[in-house]
Amino acid sequence: MTDPTTPAPALRPETVAIVAGRPAHAPDEPLNVPVHLASTYVAGGEHVYGRYGNPSWTAFEDTLGALEGGRCVAFASGIAAVSAVLDLVPTGRRVVAPRHSYTGTVMQLDDRASAGRITVEYVDITDTAAVAAACEGAAMLWFESPTNPALEVADIPTLTAAAHAHGALVAVDNTFATPLLQQPLTDGVDIVVHSATKYISGHSDVLMGAVIAADPAHVDAITARRSLGGAIPSALEAFLALRGLRTLPVRMERAQATAAELVARLAGHPALDEVRYPGFGAIISIVVRGGAAPAEALVGRTRLWIHATSLGGVESTFERRRRWPAEAPTIPEGLVRLSVGLEHVDDLYADLTGALDEVAGAGDFADDAVSRHPLT
Numbered sequence: 001m002t003d004p005t006t007p008a009p010a011l012r013p014e015t016v017a018i019v020a021g022r023p024a025h026a027p028d029e030p031l032n033v034p035v036h037l038a039s040t041y042v043a044g045g046e047h048v049y050g051r052y053g054n055p056s057w058t059a060f061e062d063t064l065g066a067l068e069g070g071r072c073v074a075f076a077s078g079i080a081a082v083s084a085v086l087d088l089v090p091t092g093r094r095v096v097a098p099r100h101s102y103t104g105t106v107m108q109l110d111d112r113a114s115a116g117r118i119t120v121e122y123v124d125i126t127d128t129a130a131v132a133a134a135c136e137g138a139a140m141l142w143f144e145s146p147t148n149p150a151l152e153v154a155d156i157p158t159l160t161a162a163a164h165a166h167g168a169l170v171a172v173d174n175t176f177a178t179p180l181l182q183q184p185l186t187d188g189v190d191i192v193v194h195s196a197t198k199y200i201s202g203h204s205d206v207l208m209g210a211v212i213a214a215d216p217a218h219v220d221a222i223t224a225r226r227s228l229g230g231a232i233p234s235a236l237e238a239f240l241a242l243r244g245l246r247t248l249p250v251r252m253e254r255a256q257a258t259a260a261e262l263v264a265r266l267a268g269h270p271a272l273d274e275v276r277y278p279g280f281g282a283i284i285s286i287v288v289r290g291g292a293a294p295a296e297a298l299v300g301r302t303r304l305w306i307h308a309t310s311l312g313g314v315e316s317t318f319e320r321r322r323r324w325p326a327e328a329p330t331i332p333e334g335l336v337r338l339s340v341g342l343e344h345v346d347d348l349y350a351d352l353t354g355a356l357d358e359v360a361g362a363g364d365f366a367d368d369a370v371s372r373h374p375l376t
């Protein structure tokens, strides 16, 4: 007989993704928390008003929080989550951030800096000693790992310890790795941010964000930012994001295996200067030989790979990142970021290399073949 005082063994992430955030196993309870469309609630309970809480958010938050090892606060978008975290930086203080980051985050940092609210120091996140030194006097160390789209990997425990030694808060955008491949809170990071739009939702039909923290003071501060700022998710999107999260482990396992196989097959391809892959996850950055024009030609010549921004969907997408003016000038003009989906690896490889071979055989390209977007 099981001793009832023995704690149950910790569940594996694959199980947590399925069992967390469910109604009780009781007669007539639905298996899933439904979409709660409610602007207000009868007084005296937990939810009070639709901007403060919603059971459909809670089901999502309980599940993602359990996977990351903290408490989760859902937001309207990834960038709304980024904004809530940057709001924790006191006026006049400094943020240390990687020079290669999601462009929306860089724009948000630059916007705050140009308004005189904060200062920003951009660093090479792989230069651990330099980042640690930059943390002296900083209020926050913010980073992504792997970085977007350079796919550099940061030494999370060492950077976190260094930032804490200088009294700086540490926030990590874990969108690319997901809690299955990396749990920054277990490395001592204070705050984790997600664009749930990407792998967590996984089907290119939802925009949502999340912040996860272990310290109740941080959770309260972030929850206050959501209630004050009003960047709340819709109940339907929270429902869809949780439905996506249920299959994240199997999706990530397959996408990662396909990505690793594509990297192995693409190595040394004559149309490529470089194939970048951090060794985990399902994002690959390739650098097309010849720069912007052949890279633009490539994204227009595939049948399966969809030319689209964003990432983490079941369908494989790709784009030339320097088409965005906010992308760092240190990112090569010919860099195309691939988001590997769930199609068969042989089909993806054949489609991509077919287009690459056409581009390589097409000779010189005119410069006006290059598109430039006015906004991120």
Ligand SMILES: *Cc1c(COP(=O)(O)O)cnc(C)c1O
Binding pocket: 077, 078, 079, 080, 082, 102, 104, 105, 144, 148, 173, 175, 176, 194, 195, 196, 197, 198, 207, 208, 209
């Ligand atoms: C997309 C993305 C964001 C922003 O999220 P949205 O849901 O688009 O607002 C933030 N960080 C990273 C790494 C992203 O890829």
